[in-house]
Amino acid sequence: MDSTKEKNGNYKDDLLLRMGLNDNKAGMEGLDKDKINKIIMEATKGSRFYGNELKKEKQVNQRIENMMQQKAQITSQQLRKAQLQVDRYAMELEQSRDLNNTIVHIDMDAFYAAVEMRDNPELKDKPIAVGSMSMLSTSNYYARRFGVRAAMPGFIAKRLCPQLIIVPPNFDKYRAVSTEVKEILADYDPNFLAMSLDEAYLNITKHLQERQNWPEDKRKYFIKTGNPLENDKPRKEVNKLREHERSISPLLFDDSPPDLQSQGNPLQGNSEEEDNPQTLQNSIVFGTSAEEVVKEIRFRIEQKTTLTASAGIAPNTMLAKVCSDKNKPNGQYQVLPNRQAVMDFIKDLPIRKVSGIGKVTEKMLKALGIITCTELYQQRALLSLLFSETSWHHFLHISLGLGSTHLARDGERKSMSVERTFSEISKAEEQYNLCQELCSELAQDLQKEGLKGRTVTIKLKNVNFEVKTRASTVSSVVSTTEEIFAIAKELLRTEIDADFPHPLRLRLMGVRLSSFPNEEDKRHQQRSIIGFLQAGNQSQSAPGCILEKTDKDQFLKSLEMSHKKSFFDKKRSERKWSHQDTFKCEAVDKQSLQTSHSFQVLKKKMNENLETSKNSNNSQIFTCPICFREQRSISLEAFNKHVDACLDGPSISGTSNVFSHSHASSTEVNKKENVYPSFSQSEKQDYETHQRNSEINFIELPETEDNPAKAESVDALSDKHSKEECASLPSKPFNIEKCCENSSSTVSLEDIASLSQQESSQPYLQALVCPVCNLEQKTSDLTLFNVHVDVCLNKGIIQELRKDKVNLANQPRENTKSTDNSGRVQKTATKPKRPGLMTKYSASKKTKPNNSRHTLDVFFK
DNA sequence: TCTCCAGTG
DNA sequence: CGTACACTGGAGA
Numbered sequence: 001m002d003s004t005k006e007k008n009g010n011y012k013d014d015l016l017l018r019m020g021l022n023d024n025k026a027g028m029e030g031l032d033k034d035k036i037n038k039i040i041m042e043a044t045k046g047s048r049f050y051g052n053e054l055k056k057e058k059q060v061n062q063r064i065e066n067m068m069q070q071k072a073q074i075t076s077q078q079l080r081k082a083q084l085q086v087d088r089y090a091m092e093l094e095q096s097r098d099l100n101n102t103i104v105h106i107d108m109d110a111f112y113a114a115v116e117m118r119d120n121p122e123l124k125d126k127p128i129a130v131g132s133m134s135m136l137s138t139s140n141y142y143a144r145r146f147g148v149r150a151a152m153p154g155f156i157a158k159r160l161c162p163q164l165i166i167v168p169p170n171f172d173k174y175r176a177v178s179t180e181v182k183e184i185l186a187d188y189d190p191n192f193l194a195m196s197l198d199e200a201y202l203n204i205t206k207h208l209q210e211r212q213n214w215p216e217d218k219r220k221y222f223i224k225t226g227n228p229l230e231n232d233k234p235r236k237e238v239n240k241l242r243e244h245e246r247s248i249s250p251l252l253f254d255d256s257p258p259d260l261q262s263q264g265n266p267l268q269g270n271s272e273e274e275d276n277p278q279t280l281q282n283s284i285v286f287g288t289s290a291e292e293v294v295k296e297i298r299f300r301i302e303q304k305t306t307l308t309a310s311a312g313i314a315p316n317t318m319l320a321k322v323c324s325d326k327n328k329p330n331g332q333y334q335v336l337p338n339r340q341a342v343m344d345f346i347k348d349l350p351i352r353k354v355s356g357i358g359k360v361t362e363k364m365l366k367a368l369g370i371i372t373c374t375e376l377y378q379q380r381a382l383l384s385l386l387f388s389e390t391s392w393h394h395f396l397h398i399s400l401g402l403g404s405t406h407l408a409r410d411g412e413r414k415s416m417s418v419e420r421t422f423s424e425i426s427k428a429e430e431q432y433n434l435c436q437e438l439c440s441e442l443a444q445d446l447q448k449e450g451l452k453g454r455t456v457t458i459k460l461k462n463v464n465f466e467v468k469t470r471a472s473t474v475s476s477v478v479s480t481t482e483e484i485f486a487i488a489k490e491l492l493r494t495e496i497d498a499d500f501p502h503p504l505r506l507r508l509m510g511v512r513l514s515s516f517p518n519e520e521d522k523r524h525q526q527r528s529i530i531g532f533l534q535a536g537n538q539s540q541s542a543p544g545c546i547l548e549k550t551d552k553d554q555f556l557k558s559l560e561m562s563h564k565k566s567f568f569d570k571k572r573s574e575r576k577w578s579h580q581d582t583f584k585c586e587a588v589d590k591q592s593l594q595t596s597h598s599f600q601v602l603k604k605k606m607n608e609n610l611e612t613s614k615n616s617n618n619s620q621i622f623t624c625p626i627c628f629r630e631q632r633s634i635s636l637e638a639f640n641k642h643v644d645a646c647l648d649g650p651s652i653s654g655t656s657n658v659f660s661h662s663h664a665s666s667t668e669v670n671k672k673e674n675v676y677p678s679f680s681q682s683e684k685q686d687y688e689t690h691q692r693n694s695e696i697n698f699i700e701l702p703e704t705e706d707n708p709a710k711a712e713s714v715d716a717l718s719d720k721h722s723k724e725e726c727a728s729l730p731s732k733p734f735n736i737e738k739c740c741e742n743s744s745s746t747v748s749l750e751d752i753a754s755l756s757q758q759e760s761s762q763p764y765l766q767a768l769v770c771p772v773c774n775l776e777q778k779t780s781d782l783t784l785f786n787v788h789v790d791v792c793l794n795k796g797i798i799q800e801l802r803k804d805k806v807n808l809a810n811q812p813r814e815n816t817k818s819t820d821n822s823g824r825v826q827k828t829a830t831k832p833k834r835p836g837l838m839t840k841y842s843a844s845k846k847t848k849p850n851n852s853r854h855t856l857d858v859f860f861k
Numbered sequence: 862t863c864t865c866c867a868g869t870g
Numbered sequence: 871c872g873t874a875c876a877c878t879g880g881a882g883a
Contacts, residue, residue, distance in 0.1 A: 011873095049873050059866095135874040137870090150870085153873040196870050358868045390880065414878070421874060455862085465873085471863055510875085515862095 011040070011152040030145030036160060040147070043156045052465035060360055064367045067386055071368070074385055083381035086396065090380065093400055098315070099337040101405040102290050104202040105312040105320035106185065106297065109329035111198035113140040114307045115177055116167045128165045129157055134421070137169055141329065174198075177305055184300045188293065193407040201317055201407050204293055211288050221296070222283045224303050294332050318403025319345065321355050342401040346373045354398050373399050412516065416451060417459075418442045419510025424463050426503040428496050435492050438511040439485040451516055452477035456487040459510035460495060467508075470495060473515060474790035484513060486787045 031039075044050045108114065112130040117123045117140060127143035129136045133154035146161035154166050178197040185192045189202040211219070286296040294311045301309050312323025313334035319342065326333040335345045350371055352362045368383075370376050376383075377399035384392040397403065418441045425431055435458070446452070456478070457471040470491040478484055488511050496504055768777040777784075 044873085047872080053873095132874085134872065137874090151874085155872055199870075356868070360867060388881070410878090415876090417876065419875060423871085457863090467865085469864060473862065508874090512876095 011147070011149045031147055031160065033147075036147035039159050040156060043159055048464050060363060064364055067364060068367065070386060071382065074382070078385060079381050082384050086380045086384045086392070089393070090396060090400065093396065093402060097339065097400075097402060098405045099339070099342075101203055101205045101315055102208055102337070103314055103317050103320040103405065103407075104188075104204055104290075104294055104297075105314075105317070105324040106181075106200050106202065106301075107310050107312075107324045107328065108181065108198035108301075109308045109310055110138055110140050111177075111307070112138045112169060112174055113143075113167075115174055116170075118306050119173070120167075123165060123167070126165055127161050127163055128167055129154065130167050130169050132168065133158075133166065136166070139164075177307065180305055181301050181309070184297060184304065188297060189407075191407060191409070193409065201320065203407050204290065208288070208290060208293065211293065214288070216285050219287070219292075219296070220283055220285045221299060221303070225282065291332070291334055294334075298330075298332065315342065316401075316403030316405050317407070318354065318398065319401060320403075322349065322353050325353065346399070346401040349373045351376055351398065356394065357398070373401075412518070413449075413451075414516070415453075415512050415514035416442065416445055416449070417457075417510055417512035418445065419459055419508060421461075421508045422506075424505055424507060425509075426505045428503065431492060431496070431504065431506060431509070432489060434509055435488050435511065436481070436485050438509060439488055440481040442511050442513060443479060443481040443484060446479050446513060451513070452479035453513040454478070454515035454517075455513065456484055456491070457512040457514065458488050458491045458495075459508070459512065460492075460504065460506055461508035463505045463507050465507070468495070472791065474787055476786055476790070477517060478513070478787055480784075482784050483787045484511065486784060487791055490791045 044053075113128055116128060116130055125142070127140065127146060127148065129139035129143050129148055131137045131154055136148070136150055136152050136154055136157055138150045139148045139157070143157070143161060143164055146157075146164070148157040148161050148164060157164055157166070174197050178194075182192075182194060182200070185200055185202055188204050188207045192200050192202040194200045284299065286292045286299075290313050294313055298309050298311060301307065308330035310324050310328040310330060311332040312320040312326065313332065314320040314323050315335070315337040319335050322345075323333040323335055335341055351357045351365060351373060354373075357365075365371075365376070368379055368386075370379055376395055380392070380396055380399065383395050386392075387395070418438050420434075420438065422434075425434065454475070454477050455471055455473040457469050459467065459469045461467045472487050472491055474487060478487065769775070770777055
């Protein structure tokens with residue numbers, strides 16, 4: 001919230017960095033900087049938290065040291081060359097500088113605290129903070145005089161200011177107020193961008209144009225003399241009125257000439273003579289300039305909510321954001337839309353003020369003698385040699401005062417998560433329970449937005465504040481508590497086992513779901529259904545990897561458009577497209593790489609699917625893979641609905657074991673499980689080590705090798721399948737793996753479809769037995785079963801990978817290239833990149849021995 | 862893809 | 871007694 005944004009006063013900065021930039025004035029009440037630091041240190045020193053902070057600080061220092069070493073090796077010739085390149089880019093940027101937009105950043109002052117004070121007059125003249133004893137969201141300005149800030153734990157705030165009143169947050173209320181504010185903002189830019197409950201960007205360019213012709217009464221507002229909500233307390237109304245006079249009057253009437261602005265005049269910006277608001281008895285007319293518009297917005301916000309806002313006006317978002325901070329609280333500031341004004345504003349601006357430059361970046365740049373934007377610009381050549389391309393491009397944008405000039409509506413969300421902090425939990429059982437609870441909460445949240453995803457990540461923080469995340473991606477989307485927990489549980493189990501016999505001493509656990517299918521995925525998945533169903537009848541082959549026409553067109557179109565976009569947009573779409581470009585090829589190849597087995601059959605089938613689907617119409621004859629009835633002349637949507645209905649019906653569980661993901665490694669795992677049914681913990685270790693050293697390569701079960709015509713039990717089928725894949729032989733559709741990595745229903749459909757065409761007379765009435773771990777699964781839920789198989793498979797894959805690594809280690813180091821049968825390069829060596837900001841100079845961390853444990857799990861289920 | 866880091870509010 | 875939570879994106883392995 002507010003005080004977090006006032007970075008100079010950030011509590012954590014003071015804690016370790018001792019920036020000495022705290023602008024906190026020692027007033028008659030409140031504390032001075034030294035006193036605040038002393039109290040914070042006393043409360044902090046010796047704690048596990050502090051220990052971790054020190055550790056992190058050391059890592060950052062190490063990174064800085066690495067960076068400085070790198071810097072020392074740079075020759076003046078390199079630097080000159082870099083200078084030329086950077087300046088060429090800077091020139092391009094300069095040429096594309098766009099000053100035609102008027103961007104406004106609105107920021108509510110101490111929002112949560114202000115709402116609480118408004119609704120409870122008892123709090124009015126007291127130091128308050130919103131949050132809890134363990135963490136504060138925001139504090140009012142009174143409390144800030146004592147050093148009480150956002151992101152500070154309440155118990156420390158209490159030591160700084162014993163009178164502090166800590167109010168628990170009422171998010172519903174803040175949301176309601178925020179909605180009121182947004183209603184006003186929409187009048188000026190219907191496409192405004194809300195960043196949070198208390199912050200938003202507006203592009204008022206269009207509004208300004210229209211406004212020029214507005215008659216006066218369209219810009220006239222009446223001053224409310226009472227708040228209808230509080231009519232029961234007339235005494236307050238008087239207060240309110242006086243307050244308005246206090247807060248609004250200086251703002252609206254003490255305009256300062258433009259030249260005073262850049263000299264840090266705290267008064268509210270400039271406006272031309274004719275723009276000066278005229279007051280009648282109880283109404284105000286606002287002018288037509290940007291400043292007047294923003295005053296009007298702030299006036300209306302205050303009238304409507306009795307809360308004040310600060311604002312920044314500038315030709316781009318980056319500057320507008322910095323501006324809104326300049327005259328906070330209850331003030332505004334404008335950077336005029338000409339290059340000189342922008343550069344004057346930027347000149348002495350500390351880089352830390354810029355959104356995106358945080359504590360660590362500040363410290364790293366400071367080590368290079370960079371504090372202000374001017375210095376950032378001066379060192380641009382050096383920075384281009386020390387940081388990644390994205391980083392130095394970002395720096396260059398900042399140092400030229402550039403930023404986005406349009407408000408990109410942020411796309412779909414990328415992940416959803418829950419996490420909780422608690423007092424130490426070390427018992428495994430409690431940890432599993434907690435994990436399940438979190439999964440349940442997450443599942444509920446997901447349901448609200450109708451989301452399903454493929455990657456589950458758990459986050460663990462131990463009592464020493466060390467954070468770990470562990471992720472697992474499955475081939476079909478999941479969303480229910482059970483599905484997510486099935487995956488999260490295994491991740492947690494792996495971590496618990498890894499530290500055995502020591503318990504995990506946790507203080508936080510979190511669960512996240514990501515890899516939501518995008519539109520592309522969904523379309524693709526639909527096509528593959530059609531393609532597959534058709535492929536059963538008219539078998540075609542189309543080798544090689546194809547990029548579909550529609551996609552190509554879109555790609556070209558996007559390139560065409562891209563010159564109109566900002567640098568960041570371009571980069572974004574390049575990334576997006578280069579990703580999508582390879583998606584179809586890699587969707588399958590990934591797996592074959594991971595397992596070192598050829599998936600030719602699969603790919604061929606998939607390509608067939610894509611090819612045939614290109615020619616497919618919207619309405620045709622389908623055979624439902626569940627009920628085996630022909631569905632004539634219906635749309636794909638209708639057909640899908642029909643299949644869904646069938647799937648939801650009762651007749652599924654009997655056939656569901658055919659959805660097993662036959663997989664090369666499954667055979668091996670099966671075998672291991674059979675051969676080594678149980679071990680003690682130490683035996684596990686020994687066996688594991690032995691495994692790794694001797695590179696045992698498991699081969700197929702003898703039955704399948706000896707007797708390929710073996711009865712078509714599911715497990716036997718998957719074994720045979722693996723074998724066939726190894727030999728790259730053409731195979732029956734039934735052998736098709738989950739080629740499209742999409743939703744479980746698709747996968748099921750494909751498998752069922754093949755079944756329906758080839759083996760429909762064959763009854764499959766076995767229980768659900770996982771083909772990987774060989775254990776019967778209690779659930780009759782298809783997706784859940786698939787999840788289980790995926791989890792088992794992932795373990796197998798990890799093992800396979802490790803095997804590969806050992807093999808690689810024996811060879812002279814070489815770019816990892818692999819080609820499919822068509823000779824196409826699937827994966828080339830990652831091209832060397834320029835050092836990144838984040839990890840390039842990372843303090844060498846000891847990477848944990850590695851996943852020895854993953855395999856064990858499979859053995860000892 | 863996985864893990865960690867940095868940053869935002 | 872004691873330091874949150876939810877989200878995005880970069881980077882490197």
